[in-house]
Amino acid sequence: MSGYLTGVLVVLAFNVMAAYAVYLPLAAGQLNLGIAGFMAIGAYASAFLTNEYQWSMWAAIPVGSALAGLTGLLIGIPVLRTHGIYLAMATFALGQVISAVFLNLEVVGGAAGYPVTDYVGPYGVFAAAIGVVLLMLYLSRTRFALYLTAVKSDATVADLMGISVRGIQVAAFALGAAVAGFGGAFYAHHYNFVEAQHFNVLLSVFTVLYVLFGGTQTVWGPLVGAAFFTLAPELLRASDQWRYALFAIFIIVFMAMRPQGLVTTSLLRFTRRRTATESEEAA
Amino acid sequence: MLAQQIVNGLMLGAIYMLMAVAFTLAIGVLNFLNFSLPGLFMLGGMVAYGFIKLGWPTVFAFSAALAAAALVSLLVERFAYRPMQGGDPEVPLVSSLGFLVLLENLMLIYFGSDQQAFPALVPDLNFRFGGLVIGIAQLGSLVLSVLLVLWLSWFLNSTATGRCIRTVAENRDTAVLMGVDTGRLVPMLFIASALLAAVAGLLFAVNYQQVSPFMGEGVGFKGVAAMIVGGMGSIWGAVLGGLLIGLAEVLSISFIGADVVNITVYGLLLLILIVRPQGLIGRPATREKL
Numbered sequence: 124m125s126g127y128l129t130g131v132l133v134v135l136a137f138n139v140m141a142a143y144a145v146y147l148p149l150a151a152g153q154l155n156l157g158i159a160g161f162m163a164i165g166a167y168a169s170a171f172l173t174n175e176y177q178w179s180m181w182a183a184i185p186v187g188s189a190l191a192g193l194t195g196l197l198i199g200i201p202v203l204r205t206h207g208i209y210l211a212m213a214t215f216a217l218g219q220v221i222s223a224v225f226l227n228l229e230v231v232g233g234a235a236g237y238p239v240t241d242y243v244g245p246y247g248v249f250a251a252a253i254g255v256v257l258l259m260l261y262l263s264r265t266r267f268a269l270y271l272t273a274v275k276s277d278a279t280v281a282d283l284m285g286i287s288v289r290g291i292q293v294a295a296f297a298l299g300a301a302v303a304g305f306g307g308a309f310y311a312h313h314y315n316f317v318e319a320q321h322f323n324v325l326l327s328v329f330t331v332l333y334v335l336f337g338g339t340q341t342v343w344g345p346l347v348g349a350a351f352f353t354l355a356p357e358l359l360r361a362s363d364q365w366r367y368a369l370f371a372i373f374i375i376v377f378m379a380m381r382p383q384g385l386v387t388t389s390l391l392r393f394t395r396r397r398t399a400t401e402s403e404e405a406a
Numbered sequence: 407m408l409a410q411q412i413v414n415g416l417m418l419g420a421i422y423m424l425m426a427v428a429f430t431l432a433i434g435v436l437n438f439l440n441f442s443l444p445g446l447f448m449l450g451g452m453v454a455y456g457f458i459k460l461g462w463p464t465v466f467a468f469s470a471a472l473a474a475a476a477l478v479s480l481l482v483e484r485f486a487y488r489p490m491q492g493g494d495p496e497v498p499l500v501s502s503l504g505f506l507v508l509l510e511n512l513m514l515i516y517f518g519s520d521q522q523a524f525p526a527l528v529p530d531l532n533f534r535f536g537g538l539v540i541g542i543a544q545l546g547s548l549v550l551s552v553l554l555v556l557w558l559s560w561f562l563n564s565t566a567t568g569r570c571i572r573t574v575a576e577n578r579d580t581a582v583l584m585g586v587d588t589g590r591l592v593p594m595l596f597i598a599s600a601l602l603a604a605v606a607g608l609l610f611a612v613n614y615q616q617v618s619p620f621m622g623e624g625v626g627f628k629g630v631a632a633m634i635v636g637g638m639g640s641i642w643g644a645v646l647g648g649l650l651i652g653l654a655e656v657l658s659i660s661f662i663g664a665d666v667v668n669i670t671v672y673g674l675l676l677l678i679l680i681v682r683p684q685g686l687i688g689r690p691a692t693r694e695k696l
């Protein structure tokens with residue numbers, strides 16, 4: 124694999140992990156605009172534990188992820204009292220505050236950034252991303268995914284059916300935060316450097332963009348969205364300075380024509396039915 | 407020293423105030439978090455800069471900037487807002503963000519990514535009251551912002567069109583049944599919020615004498631924060647929020663340091679959202695937004 128291709132695929136792996144971190148709460152109807160903050164927690168925690176306490180990377184990464192999840196849990200409980208746009212703005216503010224706190228923490232280098240000693244190669248990052256995707260595919264087949272959809276579609280009815288709406292919402296939020304922290308920790312160890320400025324609003328907002336572009340109806344949406352957003356600008360590299368402008372036009376036109384996102388339930392059902400009839404014909 | 411910083415904070419707050427009012431029009435009436443507004447703010451400053459550089463008289467350059475913002479806002483309405491009616495409420499957010507990226511990159515292609523020096527249009531005169539120094543440009547923008555907001559408030563409260571807008575904000579379906587022409591009203595609202603954002607951009611350029619393709623992001627996001635702190639959908643809430651955020655920013659820069667700005671500004675936002683989600687002077691949401 125060429126260095127260029129590996130580089131692109133590593134970015135893709137990070138984007139996929141971030142996309143699923145946004146997808147989980149969104150599947151329960153919560154827009155999390157602060158995902159970068161949770162990635163920063165995972166990245167800094169894991170980097171700090173390996174650098175200062177000589178922890179093994181393989182112990183520090185899960186701990187970083189768990190810390191991000193715990194923060195999501197603790198902050199999720201008060202923040203999830205708000206709904207809709209208020210929740211989106213609360214998570215937005217939260218993301219800003221978290222990265223600003225790291226920007227001012229001198230123990231982790233403050234604004235100068237924080238070098239990380241332990242290195243994880245590209246294959247480790249790929250394995251992590253594949254692990255996240257497999258976990259999400261597994262979750263999508265459990266009742267948990269059903270609860271998420273129920274809460275998103277109609278919280279009142281879900282409540283009447285005996286689902287703990289608050290519990291499901293907090294769980295989805297915290298689990299998303301943990302996934303973000305997991306991706307962030309790998310980011311720190313792959314690039315061997317973290318700086319708070321990387322984990323800004325635009326990172327959060329663009330990740331939401333991947334997920335909505337891919338579609339939130341199915342578990343495949345975030346994967347397709349992240350892949351498209353990572354690879355399409357690379358393909359447009361020929362028209363260098365115009366590529367982001369062309370890309371933005373494409374997003375606008377695409378969302379106007381297909382607001383539900385690229386991958387939808389009916390699309391999956393259609394392809395599944397066709398492969399079923401094809402296999403019948405073969406038989 | 408403190409009084410001077412408070413004055414500076416209010417001046418910066420005036421710009422946040424206009425952005426917050428622009429956002430609040432889009433959210434309060436149309437239920438649309440319009441992420442293209444930071445782009446229109448930037449367009450206001452950059453287009454005026456471009457035409458002044460071509461040698462146009464200032465008045466024409468400013469009018470061209472306002473017209474450009476209004477035109478782009480109509481495109482946003484057509485391509486980001488209108489097709490999304492009845493769909494998932496997060497989706498228009500994505501396409502309006504697409505417009506922000508598009509505008510930034512078009513400006514980047516044309517002007518490059520550097521900060522450009524905006525010519526000093528207002529003579530560098532200062533008023534002195536006691537120990538306070540107030541620049542004439544700053545004072546002018548504060549007065550202009552307040553006048554604009556006062557006019558808008560009067561317009562919404564006292565004219566027939568204002569009443570139609572408030573009806574749509576209350577309940578869109580009922581408004582349509584009552585004969586409000588939303589097909590005409592909605593583009594008008596888009597133009598109004600675009601003009602507010604572009605005026606804020608112009609004032610920013612005149613005051614701070616610099617423009618860049620990415621100048622809208624920081625100011626725009628703080629405008630959103632100001633809107634929520636004050637109370638979403640309320641014009642006077644946006645005014646209060648804008649001034650508070652401006653004060654918080656300037657005071658924390660001068661007394662603690664530039665790096666803590668995001669902690670104080672967004673910490674304030676987070677605190678308000680947890681303690682009093684409807685904002686300082688907003689009414690509790692009677693229906694689900696977004």
